[in-house]
Amino acid sequence: MNSAREGFRPLTLLIFLAASLITFAICVAAGSVRIPPADIITIIWRSVRRMPAPADSAAYSILLSVRLPRVICVALTGAALSISGAAMQGLLRNPLADGSTLGVSSGASLGAVTAIAFGITIPGAPFAGTAVCAMASAFVSLTLILSLAYRLDFSLSTNTIILIGVIYSMFVSSIITFITILAADKVRQIAFWTMGSLSGSTYANARVLAVTLFVCGGVIMTRARELNAFAIGEDNARHIGVNVGRVKLIILITVSALIGVCVSIGGTIGFVGLVTPHMIRMITGPNHNRLLPACAFGGAVFLMLADLAARTVLNPLELPIGVVTSFTGAILFVYIFFKSRRNGHA
Amino acid sequence: MLDVADLTVRFGRLTVVNNVCFSVGEGQWLMIAGPNGAGKSTVINAVSAGVPYEGSVILRGRDLKGYKPYERARALGVLSQMNLxxxxFTAEEIIRMGRYAYAPGIFSRRAEEDNLRVTESIEMTGVRKLLKQSTLTLSGGERQRVFLAQLLAQNPSLLLLDEPSNHLDLVYQKQIFTLLREWLETPGRAIVSVVHDLSLAMAFGTHALLMNKGEATAFGPISDALTAENLNNVYGMDVFGWMSGLMAYWRRDSENI
Known part of the structure; x- marks a missing residue:
């Protein structure tokens, strides 16, 4: 029995990495202003060497200050949402689990909408008000959902959590509607934000996303074996010696941090965390040692392509990215659901 | 080896297990019998830390609540009734998971012993042909054997089995019970199992705990606990008459041949 089988094979890793890089390059090059690949390399090279901007600086500034940070943020958000989705689906042994079904996304939205509607900002850091509110609200929501679940059901049974999550989402969406009515002058801004948009992303956003993804994604990946045990069944996980309560807590906290940050930067982008793990699972199988890293790449590719579609399909009009992901995601989801029903994959 | 005293389990206001006491020594096979809803499975769940309980569960001289999860898994293993x-996952992935308790850390590596135990338990349960198969496509009996292989790979000294022959046809039922009896021959081991089939309990058990409505009505060596009087009381019917009546069909047929 060879012992390398459970891990991520180097060749597979290389294929996923290559796919992500190619998608990244296409997304940076394409758009309302097409920038040839050669120019991209020159521009990035000049910027890295800190050389002054060339005379025809249109492509230069579009690439460096608009497109590059946006595509980076999109890729990181896609990776973070997919890892969160995969982790939740494994932990709760429920293929329908996701940040949205847990209630964390809604919680984060509530924080962000409150910040936008009442103009909560932190002096000196323009976007930090929304971000901090979203993260704080995600954490508060999680604590609330968890303590409710603990009170109702000592073992934190999966059905209880999802039920509470769904009810909480409904509750929160009514509050969001209420706030939107109060802040009538900000309706357009709130509406666009709830549909999800990464168009205004900055390098600062990218840095926050990268750090969160590195720390929380890393922690989740160290728990791949425990997630496997949970995916087989929570009782079985306990029987083989997994510290069930602690692993649950670690995963739920890291997932809510990831989702909180993503929502605060890009709004609620649905279906990425739900659909990507399903597609990746068909390639790698359910073992989280392979599934989690593959999901990071797969999620990045999926969201980059969705973003590309959002800004090119109706050019020069731009669609919110959440519309594209939900549209393609829902169709893909139905397809996957039918296929898995037939093959007994569930 | 396992001493349970005053075990009480409550779900809200409902008392499912009430002041149950029993103990299991090395080399013993304790059969927990009783009608539906007697609390048999709940006893197994409590001892395996699946439900909160009152009372004391002492395993190898230490209170079970003081065990770390991986220590508990090395000492006692559980085969549940329903494994959905x-x-x-492939059967092999599930069986290998049984070694988790021996390397619970992040950087723990697979040891030679892991491979040895896994191979051994695969041979014992006869699941070699199923290893690469998705466990979703297995029959109930095959799945039960895969989880038994996982349990044996885990190598605990006390087995808690909740209806181990559930889903198994007669051939495997016989195989599994014979296998478990062999497993028990190694010193320092013991088994506690919930059984519905009283004949199996009689044939393989050394001791028995008879339960009814959450209470222990009899406990002791199998022939003392499962007497005609005790069984008739608990089941509210003539158990011995019914069982002997069933047996008569087999005798008659063998005489005719």
């Missing part, structure tokens, strides 16, 4: 699997 969420995703398409």
């Amino acid at each position: 699997i969420g995703y398409a």
